[in-house]
Amino acid sequence: MTATVKAPAAGPGPITISLPPPRSEWSRRAARFRRNRLAVLGLALVALACLTALAAPLIAPHHYATINPGQEFLPSFSPGHLMGTDLLGRDVLSRLLFSLRTALFVGIMAELLSLIIAFAVGLLAGYKGGKIDQWLMALTDVMFAFPGYLFAVLLVAVLGRSTWAVILALTIASWVGQSRLLRAQIMRMKTLEFVEAGRAMGAGPWTLVMRYMVPGALGPVLVTTSFGIPANMLAEAGLAILGLGVAPPTPSLGTMINEGYRFVQTNPELIAWPVGVFVLIMLAFTWVGDGVRDAFDVDES
Known part of the structure; x- marks a missing residue:
């Protein structure tokens, strides 16, 4: 962007000064995120974990369910088994x-599905x-009365052990908090002047919600999402340790921890x-969540 400043009559001609373009709010938030080095490292x-999980079928040296009799409990750095083998001779x-693929899939899918429910309930x-509002909040109060983890255990016990059963159980157990948060954000946004201006200009309900309200309410939702994914992964590992995780032979971190503990x-x-x-994945998501929270902190200069 350039600006022209007129010099005094006796002086030289007009002076052109180049000014940097104004930074958008998202650019400022990205800059605040980048200032947090742990958040950048976590991201x-x-x-890297997501790419590794996606490429697991290509980079895994063996099939995860292949049993090798006579090669049980091989130590790490054994020929053909970099991390050794387990009690059945399977490659660790x-x-x-x-x-890792299972944990990320369960954590991300459960969070996405809970966000869909939370947006539908919270926005409406x-x-x-x-x-x-009264009926929907009464529903969330009923759901909130149940301990989320216990509710997930009961659902998996009823639905059976499978990847999608665990995802569904974690989704139903985790959407309540996000819907209440989104509802509070939308109610706050309704009273702001620019939303009233959009309504006065003839914007319809869909335009008001999606163009004026949702962008302003995304900050807290993104923060809870960044912490919700590792929470779902932790819950899935806990279910696996209790014997209610994904069904064998599909591996999971909780199942491996449960087997290794013996x-x-x-x-x-x-x-x-x-x-x-x-632990490394949990730390990475926590660092990312801290960075997102700092980026959307309204008190941050």
């Missing part, structure tokens, strides 16, 4: 890659208000590898 680790590295309740004194590597990967 890089999350991206291959199982770890597919376990926050924008319409009145009886609709041999922690004789073969500690069986639990060290999945626990180390799980």
